[in-house]
Amino acid sequence: MSDTTARPTPYGARGADSTGGAGSTGSTALGLDSISKSFGGLHVLSSVTFDVPEATVFGIAGPNGAGKTTLLNLLTGFGTFSGGRMTIHGQDATGKDARAISALGVARTFQNIRLFRGLTVREQVEAGTYRHRKASLLSSLAVSPTDRRDRQETRAAAEEVLEFVGLADQADRLAETMSYGDQRRIEIARALATRPTLLMLDEPTAGMNDADWLPIAELLDRLRSDGMTVVVVEHNMRLLERSCDRVAVIAAGEVIAEDEPYTCLRRPEVRRAYFGK
Ligand SMILES: Nc1ncnc2c1ncn2[C@@H]1O[C@H](COP(=O)(O)OP(=O)(O)OP(=O)(O)O)[C@@H](O)[C@H]1O
Numbered sequence: 361m362s363d364t365t366a367r368p369t370p371y372g373a374r375g376a377d378s379t380g381g382a383g384s385t386g387s388t389a390l391g392l393d394s395i396s397k398s399f400g401g402l403h404v405l406s407s408v409t410f411d412v413p414e415a416t417v418f419g420i421a422g423p424n425g426a427g428k429t430t431l432l433n434l435l436t437g438f439g440t441f442s443g444g445r446m447t448i449h450g451q452d453a454t455g456k457d458a459r460a461i462s463a464l465g466v467a468r469t470f471q472n473i474r475l476f477r478g479l480t481v482r483e484q485v486e487a488g489t490y491r492h493r494k495a496s497l498l499s500s501l502a503v504s505p506t507d508r509r510d511r512q513e514t515r516a517a518a519e520e521v522l523e524f525v526g527l528a529d530q531a532d533r534l535a536e537t538m539s540y541g542d543q544r545r546i547e548i549a550r551a552l553a554t555r556p557t558l559l560m561l562d563e564p565t566a567g568m569n570d571a572d573w574l575p576i577a578e579l580l581d582r583l584r585s586d587g588m589t590v591v592v593v594e595h596n597m598r599l600l601e602r603s604c605d606r607v608a609v610i611a612a613g614e615v616i617a618e619d620e621p622y623t624c625l626r627r628p629e630v631r632r633a634y635f636g637k
Pocket of ligand 1: 399402404422423424425426427428429430431
């Protein structure tokens with residue numbers, strides 16, 4: 361793993377170190393070295409090793425039960441490593457909890473949609489800006505004279521993110537009334553509102569039809585153009601091929617292939633893992 365403190369620009373290329381250009385800087389956003397995880401006697405991950413370069417989209421594929429979500433959980437501070445080492449933007453992040461991982465610039469979405477019931481689209485995203493606000497989440501959601509300025513900043517930040525993901529015109533709708541695809545985009549918007557430099561998405565197109573997943577794929581393209589690093593766990597082969605720079609395939613807890621997507625997904629060992637032949 362390379363050791364670097366270089367940071368990509370946040371989405372929208374507004375970071376102080378912005379070069380205004382797209383594409384990888386050549387340094388490592390996420391480095392995994394021999395990660396393993398067991399639940400009791402059950403070995404779920406064995407010696408998972410790969411590097412994710414900055415400003416790239418990296419796919420993680422594999423059959424059901426392969427260990428993809430377990431890996432994403434470890435990488436975001438949910439659960440303890442049984443072995444191995446992880447770096448984020450060149451810093452050792454092994455064993456850090458979710459709060460510490462978030463402080464390193466990581467945000468994630470979950471396989472099952474986790475939106476707050478009863479909040480509008482805008483409020484869902486405002487909740488994500490909380491990490492950067494002086495006021496508490498509750499007070500920043502309330503309209504009070506004492507924190508009006510903070511409230512305005514929160515609103516502006518949420519609107520900027522909603523514009524970016526194409527949901528600005530839906531901001532005042534209750535999130536639970538939105539389509540499944542839009543709810544997924546709200547989740548991504550909420551993660552982006554934390555201003556991450558490394559975004560991890562767990563099956564962002566699960567259950568979607570073409571009309572829904574293509575906007576997600578286009579969103580990944582724009583995030584990469586703006587310097588974001590994205591790790592995406594996906595079953596959607598078309599998205600993996602279209603949007604990823606590299607893909608790692610995990611089967612039974614081991615990385616069985618890692619390459620650029622077209623080649624990787626056609627390897628015989630990958631076909632065997634998926635189709636048994
Ligand atoms: N907390 C846990 N305790 C025991 N076993 C677990 C736990 N979490 C996951 N597992 C097991 O680890 C294995 C990998 O599960 P995981 O959810 O990571 O797979 P996955 O590749 O994400 O699957 P899918 O594509 O279906 O979401 C499974 O056998 C699962 O039952």
